[in-house]
Amino acid sequence: MTEQPRLSNATVSSLSKAVERPGYDRNQVTTGIVHLGIGAFHRAHQAVYTDSVLASGDTSWSILGVSLRSADTRDALVPQDGLYTVATRSGNGDSFRIIGSISRVLVAPENPQAVLGAMVDPAVRVVSLTVTEKGYCYSPASAALDEEHPDIIHDLANPAAPRSAIGYIVEALVRRRSDGTEPFTLLSCDNLPANGRTLQRVVTRFAELRDPELAEYILTNVAFPSTMVDRIVPATTDADRATIVAATGLVDSWPIMTEPFSQWVVEDHFPAGRPAWEKFGVTFVRDVDAFELMKLRLLNGSHSTLAYLGYLAGHETVSDVMKAPGFSGLIEAMMDEEISPTLPPLPGFDLASYKAELRERFRNPALRHRTWQIAMDGSQKLPQRLLNTIRSRIENHLPFDRLALGVAAWMRYVTGVDEKGGVIDVRDPLAVELKNRAGNKSDAGELFDALIGLEQIFGNDLSANEAFQRSVKAQLEKILKQGAGETVAQTG
Numbered sequence: 001m002t003e004q005p006r007l008s009n010a011t012v013s014s015l016s017k018a019v020e021r022p023g024y025d026r027n028q029v030t031t032g033i034v035h036l037g038i039g040a041f042h043r044a045h046q047a048v049y050t051d052s053v054l055a056s057g058d059t060s061w062s063i064l065g066v067s068l069r070s071a072d073t074r075d076a077l078v079p080q081d082g083l084y085t086v087a088t089r090s091g092n093g094d095s096f097r098i099i100g101s102i103s104r105v106l107v108a109p110e111n112p113q114a115v116l117g118a119m120v121d122p123a124v125r126v127v128s129l130t131v132t133e134k135g136y137c138y139s140p141a142s143a144a145l146d147e148e149h150p151d152i153i154h155d156l157a158n159p160a161a162p163r164s165a166i167g168y169i170v171e172a173l174v175r176r177r178s179d180g181t182e183p184f185t186l187l188s189c190d191n192l193p194a195n196g197r198t199l200q201r202v203v204t205r206f207a208e209l210r211d212p213e214l215a216e217y218i219l220t221n222v223a224f225p226s227t228m229v230d231r232i233v234p235a236t237t238d239a240d241r242a243t244i245v246a247a248t249g250l251v252d253s254w255p256i257m258t259e260p261f262s263q264w265v266v267e268d269h270f271p272a273g274r275p276a277w278e279k280f281g282v283t284f285v286r287d288v289d290a291f292e293l294m295k296l297r298l299l300n301g302s303h304s305t306l307a308y309l310g311y312l313a314g315h316e317t318v319s320d321v322m323k324a325p326g327f328s329g330l331i332e333a334m335m336d337e338e339i340s341p342t343l344p345p346l347p348g349f350d351l352a353s354y355k356a357e358l359r360e361r362f363r364n365p366a367l368r369h370r371t372w373q374i375a376m377d378g379s380q381k382l383p384q385r386l387l388n389t390i391r392s393r394i395e396n397h398l399p400f401d402r403l404a405l406g407v408a409a410w411m412r413y414v415t416g417v418d419e420k421g422g423v424i425d426v427r428d429p430l431a432v433e434l435k436n437r438a439g440n441k442s443d444a445g446e447l448f449d450a451l452i453g454l455e456q457i458f459g460n461d462l463s464a465n466e467a468f469q470r471s472v473k474a475q476l477e478k479i480l481k482q483g484a485g486e487t488v489a490q491t492g
Contacts, residue, residue, distance in 0.1 A: 038065030
């Protein structure tokens with residue numbers, strides 16, 4: 001049996017015309033962006049927009065990707081010359097595009113100085129991030145730097161050999177300042193409230209702990225535009241890899257499977273310059289807050305609710321969950337009655353159509369977005385996606401029973417045992433503490449009391465709020481007694 005050739009610069013020309021490929025000479029590009037956290041979302045989103053910029057003739061914006069932990073992405077992409085396939089999946093079929101905007105990938109723990117050297121290069125004008133909530137080394141409840149985080153403690157003691165994204169950023173800015181090089185713009189593309197300001201807060205606090213004058217320099221000279229990013233990107237499976245081989249005739253070790261929808265809203269503040277992303281669908285605005293809050297609460301809040309309840313009810317994918325009794329009605333009512341009233345006005349924006357489009361995206365059967373994947377890192381996601389919305393409802397003396405159901409489902413999920421007695425692989429920075437607190441508890445009151453004391457998740461306000469206690473405990477009791485599926489069927 002003949003082994004299939006692998007995707008690379010040498011083989012990409014063999015692809016059929018139905019497969020889109022880089023429309024530029026990759027040997028002529030130069031690096032203008034260093035991206036920290038070279039995961040699937042970045043490769044499905046920002047790297048695709050940047051690939052279009054390179055194809056338009058502006059070849060100064062190639063991306064150097066940095067993995068802060070694992071070598072997996074580097075090991076997959078280097079033999080492919082950085083090329084990979086993006087498969088866009090819908091009920092109408094798949095389309096395929098080869099992306100070439102990532103020129104190199106570095107693994108930070110293997111060579112911190114190479115990463116810092118790349119970030120100090122004067123040609124690099126943007127450093128972007130998709131490191132997930134936990135990569136910011138902050139407390140989700142307070143949005144302040146976690147000064148007791150092991151990586152922060154290490155980076156303060158060893159500034160020239162950092163481990164965290166924050167440590168790399170500050171050390172690179174120190175070196176650029178020493179060299180007389182203009183600072184880069186820092187572009188957070190993670191799902192955080194006011195992600196630019198959150199990044200600015202943790203970076204400047206870390207810098208202040210190193211040198212108060214350095215913190216003042218960063219506040220004065222470094223731009224931190226906020227963004228709103230949106231595209232659903234499931235984890236790649238071996239079946240997906242087989243699909244790529246069948247469609248293209250080339251082996252791709254790490255293709256990306258995603259949906260047709262893609263959105264990127266960015267505050268236009270780039271003193272050192274930026275790619276002309278607006279030519280390819282990016283929306284530049286003065287203030288992204290309203291868009292970002294809408295997305296965090298409507299899409300991400302609904303997604304997490306579907307993930308925890310759906311997983312407990314035995315559904316593997318979001319599209320499976322949306323077909324189960326009550327789930328579609330639950331999400332529609334939660335969006336309309338509990339989330340939408342907490343959002344600021346968006347003049348000229350059709351919110352009803354946006355919500356309907358979200359629900360259709362959740363129903364996309366070709367995407368196969370796993371509930372378990374969405375459920376990861378819940379301790380970091382819960383405050384932004386559900387708890388802050390609940391706070392707004394409490395402030396206005398309004399009910400929030402459906403939002404509380406999502407919180408209760410998370411509490412039931414982190415017990416680590418599913419409704420059939422099977423083990424749940426709870427992936428979370430607080431996994432050990434969650435297991436110690438929640439494991440083996442089957443009483444709603446005991447389980448609630450064990451978890452509500454996690455101040456980094458719930459703060460001090462929710463633990464003392466009677467309405468929050470009453471609503472979440474009531475929903476938790478329903479889930480524990482009759483199961484998530486039946487609870488949703490009765491609620492939705």
